[in-house]
Each structure stands twice: as structure tokens, then as C-alpha cells.
Amino acid sequence: MAQPNAQEDFAKLSDDLATLRADVAKLTETLASIAKAEGESAAEAVASRVRAGKARAEAAAANLADEGYAVYEDAKGRAQALGGDVGAAIERNPYGAVLAALGVGFVFGLLTRGR
Template sequence: MAQKDDAPSGGGAGGKVADEVKKGAEEIRQAAGAAGEDIADDLRQLREDIARLSETVSAIAASRGSAAASAVSDSMRAVKDNVFATAADACSAGADIAGSARQHAASFAGDVEDTVRRNPLGAILTSLGVGILIGLMTRSR
């Protein structure tokens, strides 16, 4: 009897594997999105802290004299600019990593689903082998 390619992905062990892979890919996407949001929140907090520090140092320096205040204020501006540039680079790198993780997860899920559709018996046997291996590894000694 010939297999249908348009069978629902939830049917049989191959469909379960594909569903689990899709769930895993979605969890990776969500984790990457959450990581990007966490980085953005951390950057916002860092900017606020640097701004408060700059104001405090400027106030202290102003009370010590205008020449010292100017030098310290310029130094703080340079430090603040460097910190902001580094933080922006880190945020950009985090966003790039998150985007790359999303792409790889989607590609991996598609590849596994294609493999399961082409070779359902192999997918079932692989799943069985992985299950046995996990069972052996977690068995109490």
C-alpha cells in the first residue's frame, strides 16, 4: 500500500518526532526572543545607571572647580560614549545570534520533517534507538 505525502504530521511515530522537533524549534525561537528582550532591558538599565553616575560626578566636580569639572565631565562623556557603543555592539551581536538560532532551528525542523517523510521506518527505528539509549543512561545502578 502506497504512503500519502499529505498525511497529517501528527500520525504515527514519524509524525510525533516531527511534532517534537517543531516544538523544540519553537522553544528555541522563544528563548532567542526572550534573550534579545533581556539584553535590551539590561542595556536600558545600564544607560540609566551611566547617566546617573555622570550627573553625580559632574555635580561633585562642579563643587570642586570649573576646570576640574570640565575635565571630569569630558572624561565621563567619553566613558559613557564608549560604554554605549560597546553595549550597542553587544545588543547587535545578541540580536544576530538570536536571528541565526531562529534560522537554524527552522532549517533543522524542516530537514528532520523531510527526512521523516522520506524514510518513516528509519525515523521510527532511530527514535526507538534513542529511547533505548536514554533508558540505559538513566537506569539506576
């Protein structure tokens, strides 16, 4: 009688091992699908943040370009006004303008000549 019990116990143990293997396989599949879903969710969150950062960077670049253009236009207007003022001063006093140009040229020559 001892022998049939050992064979029955071995058969039950084999069945239990097969059931355990099937349960572990199901658990592995479940964990893999959970990990995949979490990975996709995390990837979407990162992509969303990257898109938001890109939009903020583009807006900042557009604002900087607008500000740069406004500064350029202001500088251009000031240079034109200064040019007009210099032109008017030369027309009012042409001899003084020539003397000032000669003086500037003389000083520039002194500064650039070799010693």
C-alpha cells in the same frame, strides 16, 4: 626724647602690621578664587571624560546588542532549516525514524536507570 621715638615707632609698627594683615587677607582671597577656578576646571574635565566614557560604553552596548540579535536570527534560521530537514527525512522514511527514536529512547533509558 627717647620716649616720643618709641611711641612713634610703635605707631609705625602698628600701621605696618595692619597693612600686612590687609595684604595677607587679599592674598588669601586671591588664592581662594584661583583654587576655586582650578577646581571648577578640573571638575569640568572629569565630567567631560565621564560623558565621553558613557557614550563609548553605550555605543559598545548597542553594537553588542546588534551582534547578539544577528546571531540569534542566524541560529533561528539554522534551527528552522534543521527542523525542515528532519521533517523531510521522517516523511521519506517513517519506519526508520520510528526505529531511530526507539533506539535513542533505549540508550537514554540505559543511561538514566539506577544501578
